[in-house]
Amino acid sequence: MTTTTHLHTVVLHWADLHEAAGQPSTIGGFGLGLRGYLARLNADADQLEYEGHQAAHLRTLERDPTQLGIRPTPVRLHILDTMAAIHADLLQCADAIAETVQRRPTAPPAPRRAAYARTRADRVAWEDHASRVQAAQDDAADRRRWRWTGTRPDAPYTALWLLGRVQGAPGPFRALTVSETDRIAAVARSTAGRVERALDIAAQRRTLERPCTCGGRIDVHGGEGRQPVAHCTGCGRIWAEGVIAA
Incomplete structure (x- = not known):
């Protein structure tokens, strides 16, 4: 360009x-949502359940009438x-x-003393x-x-x-x-x-620091408004938000 x-x-x-x-903020921005998703693939099931209960509790607080009022616009x-x-x-x-x-x-010209113009x-x-x-x-x-x-x-x-x-x-x-x-x-x-x-709004490609279980590199492709997709250069596995393909 x-x-x-x-x-x-x-x-x-x-x-x-x-x-x-x-x-x-939206979930699934380039690298962020996917990186978090990949990190959670091997997370402990009990921890995930606990986080789910915590999220439900926070939503209950948001609906509590005592919490209603003027809220600032998210920035x-x-x-x-x-x-x-x-x-x-x-x-x-x-x-x-x-x-x-x-x-x-x-530069302006030097000032002139006032005088009567007698001639042309x-x-x-x-x-x-x-x-x-x-x-x-x-x-x-x-x-x-x-x-x-x-x-x-x-x-x-x-x-x-x-x-x-x-x-x-x-x-x-x-x-x-x-x-x-x-x-x-x-x-x-x-x-x-x-x-x-x-x-x-631009296509991007990054390599995650975390390798695949096979030891291969995980390249993430995304941007231009698309959901990010990861691909292992070793075993060929593909990750997307909520989808895993061999």
Whole structure:
């Protein structure tokens, strides 16, 4: 994928991250639900029964009228942490890039003492001075400029600003060097990967530390919204949520 694609991923899915942050965690996310399921395959039956009774007891408490009232909306802290990390990385990259590629505002002309324009030449000189003052003010206030002070831009705006630099959009900037382009590409790739993993929208493959009983490796495939599936590279056994196949 290109840097443009990665930055678009951050922009397009930022609202999805906000929505996901307010949703309760789901069972069966990549590697987590399955890893827990695999770990419980050999668990003691009495322990499982005890955990079942404990879960039933907790559900009874939830239905107890004394427990009713306003409940806070569940918040998925790991999503919020991911969003904060993405935002920080993008801001740090934009700060550094702007420091080197953004042209300083045009200096305004020296003030002129007030005087009555007696001739056409005087009027032309005053109009030229006023025009240069306005041009300097407009250049300093250019909305395309990156600002280091005040309210910091949000992640989507920052990603779009970096995208503008990659694509050579017009503004008070020079063209990127190869190293600057590579720096933005690395940050874009990293942040897009975090978005995809947080939302489970990218195909992934991992190898569990726990080997199969045959000694073979257990590879887990999942992501893209699919339930994870594990496969032993030794004996060929397949695990899925609630399913075991030889």
